[in-house]
Amino acid sequence: MDATKLIPDNVSKFDNVYDVLKERGFIEQSTDEEKVRELLKNEKVKFYIGFDPTADCLHVGHFMQVIIMMYMQKFGHTPVVLIGGGTGMVGDPSGKTSMRKVMDIETIEHNCEEFKKLFDQFIDFDDEWKYEGNEGVFVPGHQNREPLPGKAVSVNNARWLRPLNYIEFIREIGSQFNVNNMLRAECFKQRMEREGGLTLFELNYMLMQSYDFMVMARDLGVKVQFGGNDQWSNIIGGVDLTRKMTGKDVYGMTFSLLTNSEGKKMGKTEKGALWLRADKTSPFEFFQYWRNVPDADVNKCLRMLTFLPMEEVERLSALEGAELNKAKEILAFEVTKLVHGEEEARKALEGARAAFGQGTDWSNVPLTEVPAAEFEGEGMGLINLLKTLKLVQNTSDGFRTVEQGGVTVAGEKVTDPKMKVTRDMFDEEGVLLIQKGKKKFMRVKLA
Numbered sequence: 001m002d003a004t005k006l007i008p009d010n011v012s013k014f015d016n017v018y019d020v021l022k023e024r025g026f027i028e029q030s031t032d033e034e035k036v037r038e039l040l041k042n043e044k045v046k047f048y049i050g051f052d053p054t055a056d057c058l059h060v061g062h063f064m065q066v067i068i069m070m071y072m073q074k075f076g077h078t079p080v081v082l083i084g085g086g087t088g089m090v091g092d093p094s095g096k097t098s099m100r101k102v103m104d105i106e107t108i109e110h111n112c113e114e115f116k117k118l119f120d121q122f123i124d125f126d127d128e129w130k131y132e133g134n135e136g137v138f139v140p141g142h143q144n145r146e147p148l149p150g151k152a153v154s155v156n157n158a159r160w161l162r163p164l165n166y167i168e169f170i171r172e173i174g175s176q177f178n179v180n181n182m183l184r185a186e187c188f189k190q191r192m193e194r195e196g197g198l199t200l201f202e203l204n205y206m207l208m209q210s211y212d213f214m215v216m217a218r219d220l221g222v223k224v225q226f227g228g229n230d231q232w233s234n235i236i237g238g239v240d241l242t243r244k245m246t247g248k249d250v251y252g253m254t255f256s257l258l259t260n261s262e263g264k265k266m267g268k269t270e271k272g273a274l275w276l277r278a279d280k281t282s283p284f285e286f287f288q289y290w291r292n293v294p295d296a297d298v299n300k301c302l303r304m305l306t307f308l309p310m311e312e313v314e315r316l317s318a319l320e321g322a323e324l325n326k327a328k329e330i331l332a333f334e335v336t337k338l339v340h341g342e343e344e345a346r347k348a349l350e351g352a353r354a355a356f357g358q359g360t361d362w363s364n365v366p367l368t369e370v371p372a373a374e375f376e377g378e379g380m381g382l383i384n385l386l387k388t389l390k391l392v393q394n395t396s397d398g399f400r401t402v403e404q405g406g407v408t409v410a411g412e413k414v415t416d417p418k419m420k421v422t423r424d425m426f427d428e429e430g431v432l433l434i435q436k437g438k439k440k441f442m443r444v445k446l447a
Contacts, residue, residue: 006338007074007307016041017075021255023310024303026068028229031239031252039223039251044076046147047224048216050157050209052084052091053111054103058118060267060274061228063339064258064304066122068226069152073123079152080222081119082212083112086161090205112156118276119154122338126151131219134160137168141219155220157212173211176244177237182206185233206237213238217250229254258304261296276339283340284366287348288440290332298327306334351441365433369447372423372430379422382407382414389444391436401436408435 012020018037021027030036039045049065051058058066069079088108103111119125126148134141141160147153182203183192192198213235216222225235235252242250258266267274267289274289275281293301299317302308308316308330316327329349337345351365368389374380383398386407392398401407402417410425410432423446426432430446 007070008309010309011074011307012310015075017071017077020071020075021068025300026064026255026304027253028256029232029254031236036224036251036253040075040077043223044078045224046078046080046216046220046222047072047226048080048082048213048222049226050082050084050087050212051115052088053108053115054088054091055273056111056114057280058115058276060276061258061265063276064255065226065228066119067305068255069123073150073152076150078147079123080216080220081123081125081152081154082216083115083154083156085109085112085156085158087157087205087208087212088112089161090201090208108158112158116154123152124150126153129153131155131159134163134215134219136163136165137172141215143220155216157208157215160215161208161211169207169211173207173241173245176241177207177210179203182237186230188233206234209234210237210241213250214242214245217242217248218246222250224251224253226253226255228257230257256304261294261300266293266297266301278340278344282366283336283344283348284351286339287332287336287345287352290335291328291352293328293331295324298324298331301335302327302331306331306338308334365441365443367431367443367445369445372446375421375423375426375446377422379420382409382419382421383417385421385434385444386436389434389442391434391440391442406437409433 012023014020014023016037018027018040049069051062051065069081073079085108088103088111089105091102129147129151130144131141132144133139143153182188185206188198188203209231213222213225225238227235232252232254235254239250239252242248260266273281274286290301290305299313302313302316303310306313316330319327329352332352333345333349336348340348354365370380370385370388382402383392383395386392386398386401387394391407392401399417402414402419405413405415407414409419409421421432426444426446432444434442434444436442
């Protein structure tokens with residue numbers, strides 16, 4: 001995808017991407033704000049953002065970082081997408097209350113490949129560019145050539161982390177870190193204060209991420225590292241290490257995490273994370289999440305997750321009452337269009353309007369097939385059906401939801417949790433509409 005075409009030229013009145021990101025509310029901290037601003041104004045720089053492959057799919061928390069890379073590419077800078085095939089073997093303890101599950105190399109490699117496929121949807125890459133060489137602390141790597149103008153590049157830190165000799169690494173890199181300073185870092189505090197504490201294994205993560213920055217500054221000419229606010233200590237470690245080991249001045253900048261007005265991370269659903277792949281979170285579910293954000297979060301989501309010009313963001317955010325629902329619909333459509341394409345966004349919009357009584361086309365409401373035999377005779381218990389559809393977490397949750405009047409079957413509210421769903425409740429096409437609360441809809445089709 002070409003970010004230069006996707007982001008309209010009138011997205012901002014500013015011509016320095018630093019000011020654009022500031023205007024949209026992304027920037028939280030910079031190691032040297034004035035120097036970073038001047039750098040981004042006067043040079044076209046290589047910058048990097050790291051992504052550890054903790055799953056086989058990106059979620060909406062990653063999407064914030066993707067959007068930042070798209071802005072940077074739009075304004076002529078070169079994104080270096082770092083996929084953490086090396087750091088992923090340890091796991092970042094930043095802000096975590098317990099140690100991450102350790103993954104085997106096969107899982108990590110698979111996840112890295114899946115990440116790259118998703119990045120290709122949003123970022124325009126120079127796929128002929130390569131990082132070559134690097135056989136440890138004393139044998140630097142190099143790029144085969146400079147990236148093509150306007151293109152991004154992707155690297156995997158497994159290339160320089162996995163070949164490391166541990167004694168050489170600790171002697172050359174570990175000797176540059178003061179443990180007392182490391183333990184005062186905000187990213188470790190939660191773990192240090194809880195039972196179990198922090199393992200030496202995890203403590204190495206800061207060294208590894210700092211080493212990443214140094215390697216890329218030395219071998220590729222990367223000048224800036226971006227990350228979420230929880231990465232501040234790791235980024236500072238990289239800035240300091242790069243200066244000590246190479247004499248180069250590099251910079252770091254952190255961005256707001258995607259949180260709601262109560263300070264809680266957005267992108268969590270009853271089924272887990274809000275994923276960027278249709279087989280893990282359907283376009284309809286994705287659309288519905290943004291259509292239903294609290295009123296207080298509309299402005300932030302429009303600013304950070306869409307490329308609407310700021311004038312339009314402010315106009316939509318200023319709407320009140322029922323009119324604000326139009327802003328939410330636009331928000332949901334724009335974000336879904338970015339992630340799943342305009343056709344899927346249109347289908348999700350039509351499905352949502354049908355579900356809320358503004359249309360008649362139900363075909364885009366999520367559908368689950370269930371064997372017809374389940375509904376013959378006495379039929380299938382409503383609670384079991386709700387669990388099958390993942391509309392409730394367990395039997396007690398199902399009983400509570402039904403007794404509180406939170407379930408509607410074929411347009412009729414149900415209050416008896418022992419109700420049976422039978423074949424005659426389905427329409428001529430073998431479809432039955434189930435609604436939970438005001439906002440969740442599911443079609444059941446006889447298979």
